Amino acid sequence: MSNHPMDDLRGQIDEINMQILKLLNQRAETASQIGRIQQELGTTFYDPVRESEMLQELEKANNGPFSNETIKALFKEIFRATLALEETEARQKIIVQRKTADEKTVITLPDGTQIGNSAFTVIAGSCAVESAEQMEEVAAALSERGVRIMRGMAFKPRTSPYDFQGLGEPGLQIARQVANKYSMAVTSEVLDPSQVPMMSDYVDIFWVGARNMQNAHLLRALGKVQQPVILKRSFGASLKELIYAAEYIAYSGNPNIILMERGVRTFETWTRNTLDISAVPLLKMETHLPVIVDISHSAGRRDIAQPLGKAAKAVGADGLMVEVHPNPPVAMSDAKQQLTIPEFHALMDAIEGVTIN
Ligand code: PEP
Ligand code: MN
Numbered sequence: 001m002s003n004h005p006m007d008d009l010r011g012q013i014d015e016i017n018m019q020i021l022k023l024l025n026q027r028a029e030t031a032s033q034i035g036r037i038q039q040e041l042g043t044t045f046y047d048p049v050r051e052s053e054m055l056q057e058l059e060k061a062n063n064g065p066f067s068n069e070t071i072k073a074l075f076k077e078i079f080r081a082t083l084a085l086e087e088t089e090a091r092q093k094i095i096v097q098r099k100t101a102d103e104k105t106v107i108t109l110p111d112g113t114q115i116g117n118s119a120f121t122v123i124a125g126s127c128a129v130e131s132a133e134q135m136e137e138v139a140a141a142l143s144e145r146g147v148r149i150m151r152g153m154a155f156k157p158r159t160s161p162y163d164f165q166g167l168g169e170p171g172l173q174i175a176r177q178v179a180n181k182y183s184m185a186v187t188s189e190v191l192d193p194s195q196v197p198m199m200s201d202y203v204d205i206f207w208v209g210a211r212n213m214q215n216a217h218l219l220r221a222l223g224k225v226q227q228p229v230i231l232k233r234s235f236g237a238s239l240k241e242l243i244y245a246a247e248y249i250a251y252s253g254n255p256n257i258i259l260m261e262r263g264v265r266t267f268e269t270w271t272r273n274t275l276d277i278s279a280v281p282l283l284k285m286e287t288h289l290p291v292i293v294d295i296s297h298s299a300g301r302r303d304i305a306q307p308l309g310k311a312a313k314a315v316g317a318d319g320l321m322v323e324v325h326p327n328p329p330v331a332m333s334d335a336k337q338q339l340t341i342p343e344f345h346a347l348m349d350a351i352e353g354v355t356i357n
Helices: 005-041 048-061 068-093 132-144 169-181 193-200 216-222 239-251 279-286 302-314 341-352
Strands: 121-125 149-151 185-189 205-208 229-232 257-261 291-294 319-323
Touching: 005 068, 048 068, 121 132, 121 341, 132 149, 132 169, 132 341, 149 169, 169 185, 193 216, 205 216, 216 239, 229 239, 239 257, 239 279, 257 279, 279 291, 291 302, 302 319, 302 341, 319 341
Parallel strands: 121 149, 121 319, 149 185, 185 205, 205 229, 229 257, 257 291, 291 319
Antiparallel strands: none
């Protein structure tokens, strides 16, 4: 039986398909090489001028039968796929970026406490260290509920320079002594790289506040410490910017980073900030780092701490952070949002009622 002429033509099409496939992948390989050079130079992958020049050249060279419009549409699709490939390859290089579904950073403190495993970690304590008595009273309550990590803030970056700025090193001494008594870890905010050596003697977890999230100098310095680092999202930062801020720490040598969502600034005035709850699943999808929700600074009010705490647990956060004070109305900072000790117990009861699978 003789071959139908269409079989022959189809054979030719099959061969051309194979050639196009080979050329497309050859093109992708070459584009990847360009992407790697662009990454080293720190330039962006998308170059609209170059893209428009390539399209013009193709139009000039096109003799049909495809119209220029069709050729442009086809090549634009190739350009789009190439850009996506370059971006995927670049993401593989980012240390904090999730590479596989089950990858996770679990942070283990010297006493064996883990953050980022399946347990829900509560970090709590007063906004600032004010006195040994205040810290003692709060620590006793935290310890009763099994809290292992206490806030011991001695340097407060306040909006006004006339407001209480923290007790400094004496505050750290108080925090350390009280935490030792209850076998708890201390976390404390560092404002400047020059404080790192002194603070290393007192803190188990360094803390970068929202205002310093993009302080590259500080982030690099924290890449060199032994302790883990809590990195708070700035109130004006995108999630991508937060991830890159974490990358500064990881790239500088410290992989033990905990991300903290603390609300972003919006037009809403009934809360201090707006808790971006979607940040939690997104950060967990995009990175392998533990994610904690600050239910105090995000709301700026104590009366919605319970629902926000329950939401944090339900949405898959690795824990929450809450401010607790023996007498919030007289607190030297954040009086409106710190929980009383009974409110703290009620919060713990509420979140214990949320089961996650
Ligand atoms: C804090 O948590 O102590 C604090 C100052 O919050 P933020 O940096 O998010 O404003
Ligand atoms: Mn505070």
